[in-house]
Amino acid sequence: MKKFFLYFFCLIILFALNSVFPQLPRGVAPNFIFLFAIFYALKKQTPDFLWIAFFGGLILDLFSGNLFGSYTLALICICSLLAYATGTFFTADLSIEITSIFLTLGYLAFVILLFLINWLGLKSNLIGYQISPKIFETKVWLDLFLNLIFAVPVYYLTVFNDKILAKKAFK
Amino acid sequence: MSSKFFTYFTVLLAATLLLTFLHIKGWLRPVESSTSEVARPFVYVFRGAGNFTRSFFGFFGSVSSLTKQSAALSNEVRSLQEQNVALQQYQLENEILKKELNYRQSTNLDLVSADVIAKDPTGFSQTLTLDIGANQGIKEGDAVLAQGVLVGKIIFLDQFTSKVLLITDPQSKIDAALAASGQTGVLEGSFGSGVVLSDVSQNVALNQGDAVVTAGLTDQIPKGILIGTIDTLQSKKQDLLQTAAVVPAVDLKRLEFLAVLRK
Numbered sequence: 001m002k003k004f005f006l007y008f009f010c011l012i013i014l015f016a017l018n019s020v021f022p023q024l025p026r027g028v029a030p031n032f033i034f035l036f037a038i039f040y041a042l043k044k045q046t047p048d049f050l051w052i053a054f055f056g057g058l059i060l061d062l063f064s065g066n067l068f069g070s071y072t073l074a075l076i077c078i079c080s081l082l083a084y085a086t087g088t089f090f091t092a093d094l095s096i097e098i099t100s101i102f103l104t105l106g107y108l109a110f111v112i113l114l115f116l117i118n119w120l121g122l123k124s125n126l127i128g129y130q131i132s133p134k135i136f137e138t139k140v141w142l143d144l145f146l147n148l149i150f151a152v153p154v155y156y157l158t159v160f161n162d163k164i165l166a167k168k169a170f171k
Numbered sequence: 172m173s174s175k176f177f178t179y180f181t182v183l184l185a186a187t188l189l190l191t192f193l194h195i196k197g198w199l200r201p202v203e204s205s206t207s208e209v210a211r212p213f214v215y216v217f218r219g220a221g222n223f224t225r226s227f228f229g230f231f232g233s234v235s236s237l238t239k240q241s242a243a244l245s246n247e248v249r250s251l252q253e254q255n256v257a258l259q260q261y262q263l264e265n266e267i268l269k270k271e272l273n274y275r276q277s278t279n280l281d282l283v284s285a286d287v288i289a290k291d292p293t294g295f296s297q298t299l300t301l302d303i304g305a306n307q308g309i310k311e312g313d314a315v316l317a318q319g320v321l322v323g324k325i326i327f328l329d330q331f332t333s334k335v336l337l338i339t340d341p342q343s344k345i346d347a348a349l350a351a352s353g354q355t356g357v358l359e360g361s362f363g364s365g366v367v368l369s370d371v372s373q374n375v376a377l378n379q380g381d382a383v384v385t386a387g388l389t390d391q392i393p394k395g396i397l398i399g400t401i402d403t404l405q406s407k408k409q410d411l412l413q414t415a416a417v418v419p420a421v422d423l424k425r426l427e428f429l430a431v432l433r434k
Contacts (some may be wrong), residue, residue, distance in 0.1 A: 029294040068191055069188065
């Protein structure tokens with residue numbers, strides 16, 4: 001139970017960091033919650049990443065103007081897909097290069113899925129607003145660049161969490 | 172992959188779809204409102220931290236430009252800015268509130284004050300969350316103003332909170348007009364970099380600094396609310412219609428206190 005509090009606390013902090021991140025041109029922003037969930041998905045240890053993706057997605061859904069549940073659904077699907085791919089094709093720990101490739105592909109798939117879910121939501125009259133396709137012109141690519149930079153501190157946050165959870169006093 | 176994983180995956184996927192269904196039906200709104208309410212004190216703390224971050228980066232930006240002019244002057248400015256960062260934040264907040272109050276006193280429009288409690292953290296949509304909702308009598312489509320300047324419209328609301336689509340979002344389209352000639356056009360957002368006035372007849376002269384106001388073609392956004400000024404002409408002479416970049420009259424990146432126009 002304690003570990004879920006720790007994950008939830010991390011998600012709140014990461015969401016806060018995302019909220020106070022300086023606003024850059026073209027709405028470019030890193031997605032700390034996405035990175036956090038992805039790293040747990042790539043660790044191949046437990047299905048904890050599913051809970052992280054679920055609650056992380058819900059936080060994003062609550063404060064975004066998109067179809068409610070779209071972030072959660074996209075995050076759960078992409079994390080599961082990456083966990084399945086790494087669990088099936090890689091037995092050893094992932095190298096930095098492979099992790100970067102997974103992060104890049106994962107983010108692109110996440111954005112495409114998010115866009116499709118919102119597009120379907122608009123077509124089904126569930127929402128009156130949809131993410132603009134213009135995000136694919138520049139925003140997504142610049143987001144990717146920022147995500148790869150901020151992946152390092154977020155990765156160390158997951159390592160730090162693992163160390164805390166490994167302590168007997170915490171169990 | 173273990174069966175535990177597939178069980179969790181199915182359960183969480185079902186939970187997400189259920190939550191989406193409940194949200195669409197509106198049955199989740201009390202929970203969403205409560206969550207926003209709980210988050211509000213944290214938002215103020217984070218906003219303080221955000222202001223500090225902005226000041227911090229703004230501070231470096233200003234030092235960089237001043238260095239080009241005079242190294243000595245930049246050092247002086249830097250030390251002064253370091254000392255006054257907190258003071259400037261209070262002053263800025265005070266000025267925004269003063270302008271908002273002045274506008275409120277000088278207009279007959281029925282405005283409801285609102286505080287920005289969150290912005291879309293991912294940047295996929297240019298949206299803000301306000302601390303007022305249907306309980307204050309506002310409706311979807313209502314205009315949102317900052318110091319008398321149109322900044323967006325309400326796209327979604329529940330009992331206690333509402334979401335604003337900013338005019339800078341590419342999905343935002345608002346009927347606008349040139350204040351001087353009354354010639355109408357469509358104001359569209361362009362990601363983060365401002366707004367564009369399109370579909371303006373070639374017979375009208377578009378000059379830098381011309382005021383752009385709302386056209387009042389819809390019921391919810393009345394005529395004559397300032398949006399911004401014409402910056403540069405983007406279309407060519409041979410184009411059928413003119414397009415020009417518009418500079419919003421307020422800084423849309425620093426919105427904290429807004430007013431919703433109640434109809």
